[in-house]
Every structure is written in structure tokens, then in C-alpha cells.
Amino acid sequence: MSIHPLPIDVIHLIAAGEVIDSLAAVVRELCENAIDAGASRITVSLFPDKWRIQVADNGIGIELADLQLAATAHSTSKIDDRDDLFHITSLGFRGEALHSLAQLANLEIYSRPRYSCDGWHLVYNHQGEVLRQQQVAIAPGTIINVENLFGDWEARREGLPNLSQQLRQVQTIIYHLALCYPQISWTVEQQHRPWFQIVASKTTQQIIPQLLPKVRVNDLQYVELKIQPLKQIQDLTNLNPISYIHTADSSVAEKDRDEESKIQLTLGLPDHCHRHRLDWVKVAVNGRIVRAPELEQTIVSGLARTLPRDRYPVCFLHLQIPPHYIDWNRHPAKVEIYLQQIEYWQSQVLQALDRALNLDAKDIDDDDTTITSRIGKLLTVAEQQGAYQIPNRWRSLSAQADASRWRSLAFGITERASISSNDGDGLGLLELRAVGQVLNTYIVAEHTDGLWLVEQHIAHERVLYEQITAAWQLLPLEPPIILSHLSERQIDQLQQIGLIVDPFGEGLSAIRTAPAPLLLREDLAAAITELSLGGDLQAAQVAVACRCAIRNGTSLSLSEMQSLLDRWQRTRNPRTCPHGRPIYLSFKESSLARSFRRHWVIGKSHGI
Ligand SMILES: [Zn+2]
CATH class of the missing domain: 3.30.1540.20 (MutL, C-terminal domain, dimerisation subdomain)
Structure with missing residues (x-):
């Protein structure tokens, strides 16, 4: 017997299935695309009986020429070369999502660029090629319709958790995006019936009470700290590959100056609210909720002896930092990260906590x-x-x-x-x-x-x-x-x-x-x-x-x-x-x- 290599399209299909492994993953990919398109309003409609998910946004829309290529392999407009991988700030950096979706489901896109009168409706085949296109009258923005997900992949469907668990995953994905992007309004429907809604606001302080009904805006304190850049020095002669110095002077490299760092912290005040479980200490880095165990630990220990026994904080920490500090490789699914100079970031987080805990007149x-x-x-x-x-x-x-x-x-x-x-x-x-x-x-x-x-x-x-x-x-x-x-x-x-x-x-x-x-x-x-x-x-x-x-x-x-x-x-x-x-x-x-x-x-x- 000889060993034959797998056909290339099978390899692609497996890769697609790794990114898109659930209803929630579809929702995540489509919503992240909408956020990258600058949407301020996103509507997610679910039809679980048809394995159908539709995401509509009011973002910048997609030109016809781009629509025609949108679902082909490696058709991302976001990354031009490998070097850029280290400076990614947009969410949909995999860029493969639409191609993967075309492979795993029936994919249709409606889109109208913001300053154009023409809207288009395109239907794709499983290779991501255009099957049909026609002009349509729609509002500016994009609607992506995914239907019959995993239709040719019965085993994948059977391996998924039950529907209510899947819906909970979808809700979590949307909650997490809403925390990271408070300026977006969300409408989520099931079978054309409203499921939940999140109203946009200036900061996460107004978002959390919409997700945790017992928490009120006054129970939370929001602080934002601008962080001085750390200058990165790469010493090639040294085995220690990267070291940093703390710099406050103006000779900072152009790049570092452009990239402003900040910490946004929304803290449930310990005399106002807390949880029975450690389920609401959330950390996001550059718009994505991640597992950052060191930072979570900093928050929990920073609040030690402020909460009643066996109670846990409500806290959302959002770090906006230059991507070169982030090592995404800690976990292949990019959910657990490692930060360079972790002690520095921990000390900044503690400062933000102290600030949030201060008494003030308001x-x-x-x-x-x-x-x-x-x-x-x-x-x-x-x-x-x-x-x-x-x-x-x-x-x-x-x-x-x-x-x-x-x-x-x-x-x-x-x-x-x-x-x-x-x-x-x-x-x-x-x-x-x-x-x-x-x-x-x-x-x-x-x-x-x-x-x-x-x-x-x-x-x-x-x-x-x-x-x-x-x-x-x-x-x-x-x-x-x-x-x-x-x-x-x-x-x-x-x-x-x-x-x-x-x-x-x-x-x-x-x-x-x-x-x-x-x-x-x-x-x-x-x-x-x-x-x-x-x-x-x-x-x-x-x-x-x-x-x-x-x-x-x-x-x-x-x-x-x-x-x-x-x-x-x-x-x-x-x-x-x-x-x-x-x-x-x-x-x-x-x-x-x-x-x-x-x-x-x-x-x-x-x-x-
Ligand atoms: Zn006492």
C-alpha cells in the first residue's frame, strides 16, 4: 500500500472546519467583519432549524469587484505580507472566514458601499466562486447570509452541543464583542423574534448593566489611563532577544509614538456588586477577549480583602497596546496570550484599580x-x-x-x-x-x-x-x-x-x-x-x-x-x-x- 497525499481542497476543508466549528464561530467571524467595516449597528438573525445565520451591518460596504473575490481562498484585503502579521490590529485577520463559510455552507452576500447608489446580491458556490449576481436596492452596508451550515458534514453537526448550549455560546460571543466595542448597537433575533438588544454607549460602564441585569451604572466605576510607550530595543547580539526601556522623552521611534497605549477598566465597586463565582473578570486586548491569566490574577489579588467572603469581582479590563507586545502563540486558537513585559502591564493595571477604588464626589x-x-x-x-x-x-x-x-x-x-x-x-x-x-x-x-x-x-x-x-x-x-x-x-x-x-x-x-x-x-x-x-x-x-x-x-x-x-x-x-x-x-x-x-x-x- 502506498500513501497518497490528501487532495488540496480536502486540506482546505479541514482547515475551514477548525476555524468554523459552531454557530457561535460563524457569528463571531461575521460580526468581526462587520466591526472591521466600521459598523455602528449590527443585527444578528438566527434560524437554527435551517442552520442559518444572517448578519447585517451599516458599515462601509463592499465594492462589486471585491465582492466577486470575497469568498475565494486567501482573498483577505487586510494582510499584504507576512511582516504585517506582527502589526495586526483588525479583527478578521485570518481573512479566510468567508472562504471557509462558502465551503461549509450556502453563502450569499448583499452589499452597498456607503457612497454608492448600487447594491449587489451575490451567491457563491462551495469553492467561493460567484454563481449568480444581480443588482438590488438596499441600504448602505452589508448583509451576509449563511445557510445549511455543515450540510455536507453530518458528523460535525452531530458533534455539536445541544441547541440551548450553542445559543448560549452565541450570546457570549456577542456580549464579549459588545464589551470591547461599546459604540455599537446590537439587535439579536431568533426566528424573526427579538432575543436581546444592546444599546450603544460611550463606555463599557453603560454596557455591563445591559448584560448583568442586577448591576446598575452607578455600581461601576470606569477609568481610562493613557500609558507611556515602552520603547522596544532589539539587541541582536544578545541572547536575550528583546528588552525594553521605559521612556518619557521625545526621541521615541516614530512607530511607537503613533501607537498609543491605554487601559480601560470598568470595575464593579466592591461595596456595590460582586459575584458568587469567578465568572466576570474579563480581559480584552485590542478588541478581543482573551485569556490572560497573569492579568486576571492581578485583578483578583488587587481586590483581595475588599469583597465579602467567597465573593468575586465584576471587572472588565481592556488593554489597547501595540501588537508587538503580544505573543498570540500561547494558544493556537488565539484565546490565550502572553504579554511582553508582563510586570509592567500588571503595575499599570494595579494603578487603574487604585484609581477606580478612590472615592470621589460623583x-x-x-x-x-x-x-x-x-x-x-x-x-x-x-x-x-x-x-x-x-x-x-x-x-x-x-x-x-x-x-x-x-x-x-x-x-x-x-x-x-x-x-x-x-x-x-x-x-x-x-x-x-x-x-x-x-x-x-x-x-x-x-x-x-x-x-x-x-x-x-x-x-x-x-x-x-x-x-x-x-x-x-x-x-x-x-x-x-x-x-x-x-x-x-x-x-x-x-x-x-x-x-x-x-x-x-x-x-x-x-x-x-x-x-x-x-x-x-x-x-x-x-x-x-x-x-x-x-x-x-x-x-x-x-x-x-x-x-x-x-x-x-x-x-x-x-x-x-x-x-x-x-x-x-x-x-x-x-x-x-x-x-x-x-x-x-x-x-x-x-x-x-x-x-x-x-x-x-x-x-x-x-x-x-
Ligand atoms: Zn472588625
Whole structure:
């Protein structure tokens, strides 16, 4: 027996089947073509019973001469030579999609160039050659109709998941494109009936609430950072093939200057929204959702200890960067990428996160339903926190003892810990003025735009937590603390977080070091016992911050409140405590005015 090479058209068919392997892949290819054509409106119509997909756009359209060649092999107009492969920014760079579709289905295209009166309708055969063409009257733009997909390929049809799963894939593809291209409006139909719609807007901040119905625009923060170019230097004499220097000068190569880099980050604010699963941390690079594990990890760890337990962020990160930083080869389907100089991009992402987490005046809730629901949430949480409800009979006693301790901690020894890059420059701070305290628990603050309530214990806990994590220190205890009846496990746990524990005779252990903030506390023994009960280093740091933070029920002077407000605002994440509870509640003046029906007042009565 001899081995015969496969006929070339069979090879092509296999290649086509690798790109186009599902309904969703057809939708992706056609929509990416529409986006490349500059469309601002895309309509996707699905007829699953006929294996038919139609995508209509209002883009620039295709000239007749190009239409005639559109479905032939390697007929892309987007890549002229191999070198260009490294500078691809348009989506449909494979350029093979229409040819593949012609091979796998019945393909028809209607198109009218934007500034032409003539529209054309072309029907192609399976080789991508024109079978028929005729002039038609249509609006400018392109309609591509794909029918009887995989008609000659029964095995492929049978290998696909069930219809509802396929439709879910289609929806995901369109959602991802909508996130990357917020300026496009989408209409999606099934069997001529509307399925879903996405309305165009300026940024992704308005898109996400259309995809996640429980999330509102105010729950999100959008930031955009321009990034200074990194100059690429190729050192051919060195084995290390590519190195970069950070450059701010004007001698940057022409090419790099042309290619502007930016980060667009849309973040679900941790005090407003989060998910049960890690399913909404999405990263896109140059208009395409990708798997970029290092960047996803940066986002998740950048938001550690801002969300409640077992909750995950809502976050969409879009990097627009020169293509030569991207290594697409990590995964053949171009879904997983590797970025050159990953640490640099990670640091930029962290900066964007910090920016998004800052408090600013437009944070003030402007919508009554938000306020009502947030008050509800805050009250529920407060009620559950039995530990914070200090019984009256010993409130004054313990409160006073605590107050003196936390005062020294808040205003004394911890001054050295720099807790934020904002520290000291005073920029980006809200003008929050402490005006009083309610129930010895909530600080009332005035801002030119309204009223803020800040829960004192968790605001202080946030301040301390960030200080403690920035400078975790274990100091010697002289004399050591002797604890009795610690189990093996408890001793292990203490050693795990770095404490020095020695046996000290029958059933006794000597604790020879302790976290710095606990050192002078009278309840040191209780604190160490608490730390021995479990949790990682981070959990221990939270426990220390919680124990040292001022208790609710402690009365504060105005200057102490002001100092706490200032320090709290400078934290990296002022929105939530390390357990993920919201720290503040804000009321915009206009919504207060609405609540008091100030628009009812006619004339100058009632003190207006
Ligand atoms: Zn606490």
C-alpha cells in the first residue's frame, strides 16, 4: 500500500472546519467583519432549524469587484505580507472566514458601499466562486447570509452541543464583542423574534448593566489611563532577544509614538456588586477577549480583602497596546496570550484599580432606590454583627479603655507607615468635614454635595489593615506570654504566621513574639489565642486590625473623627472593610431635597 497525499481542497476543508466549528464561530467571524467595516449597528438573525445565520451591518460596504473575490481562498484585503502579521490590529485577520463559510455552507452576500447608489446580491458556490449576481436596492452596508451550515458534514453537526448550549455560546460571543466595542448597537433575533438588544454607549460602564441585569451604572466605576510607550530595543547580539526601556522623552521611534497605549477598566465597586463565582473578570486586548491569566490574577489579588467572603469581582479590563507586545502563540486558537513585559502591564493595571477604588464626589448616590436598598443592607449587616453591639452596662468602661488604646495607635506609633501614594499630597481627597457622631458608632460628615455616614469601627479597621499589611512586624515579648493547653494545631498555626512558640513545661507554651500592634494590649493573651484558631497570614492581619480598631460605642471628639476620616479616605480601598462590608453611606443634597419635597415649597417660606 502506498500513501497518497490528501487532495488540496480536502486540506482546505479541514482547515475551514477548525476555524468554523459552531454557530457561535460563524457569528463571531461575521460580526468581526462587520466591526472591521466600521459598523455602528449590527443585527444578528438566527434560524437554527435551517442552520442559518444572517448578519447585517451599516458599515462601509463592499465594492462589486471585491465582492466577486470575497469568498475565494486567501482573498483577505487586510494582510499584504507576512511582516504585517506582527502589526495586526483588525479583527478578521485570518481573512479566510468567508472562504471557509462558502465551503461549509450556502453563502450569499448583499452589499452597498456607503457612497454608492448600487447594491449587489451575490451567491457563491462551495469553492467561493460567484454563481449568480444581480443588482438590488438596499441600504448602505452589508448583509451576509449563511445557510445549511455543515450540510455536507453530518458528523460535525452531530458533534455539536445541544441547541440551548450553542445559543448560549452565541450570546457570549456577542456580549464579549459588545464589551470591547461599546459604540455599537446590537439587535439579536431568533426566528424573526427579538432575543436581546444592546444599546450603544460611550463606555463599557453603560454596557455591563445591559448584560448583568442586577448591576446598575452607578455600581461601576470606569477609568481610562493613557500609558507611556515602552520603547522596544532589539539587541541582536544578545541572547536575550528583546528588552525594553521605559521612556518619557521625545526621541521615541516614530512607530511607537503613533501607537498609543491605554487601559480601560470598568470595575464593579466592591461595596456595590460582586459575584458568587469567578465568572466576570474579563480581559480584552485590542478588541478581543482573551485569556490572560497573569492579568486576571492581578485583578483578583488587587481586590483581595475588599469583597465579602467567597465573593468575586465584576471587572472588565481592556488593554489597547501595540501588537508587538503580544505573543498570540500561547494558544493556537488565539484565546490565550502572553504579554511582553508582563510586570509592567500588571503595575499599570494595579494603578487603574487604585484609581477606580478612590472615592470621589460623583460617588454620592443620586438615586433614592439605591439609598434605600443600601440602608437596608447596612442595617442588616449591622444587626448581624452582634460583636459590635456593646451592652450598655459595660459600654462606658470598655469603650474608654479601648479609646485610649486606639488613639495611641491611630495617631501615634503608626505614623511611619505610608498607606497610600496619595499620602501627603492631599490630592484626590474629598472635603469631608466631621460634624458629629450618631450612637457613638457613625461619624456624620458634611461634603459640599451632601451628607456622609461612616461607620467608625470598620473605617478604622480598613486604615489599620492597610498599615499592618504594608509593614507586618513581629516584635519580641519580654517577658514571654505563657499560655496553657494550646493544641498541636494551635501551636502550628501560630508558627505558621511567624510567631516564636516554645514548650514551657507541662501543658504550657511560651509565646516569645507578637504582632507589633498587639504588643501593649491588655488583651494580648486573648488576641494570640484568637490567632491560634486558624486562618492564613491575611486572616491574622484582619483579626489584628479588627481587634485594634476603635469599637463602635466609643465616643470621639470632632478632631479625632476628622483625623479618622482623613486617614480612611487615603486608604487604597476606602469602600469596604477587609470583610467586605460597606464602610460609608452617602446622600446627595439633591436627593435629600427630594425626600423633603422641597420642590413643593412655593415662595420664600419654610426657610428656603
Ligand atoms: Zn472588625
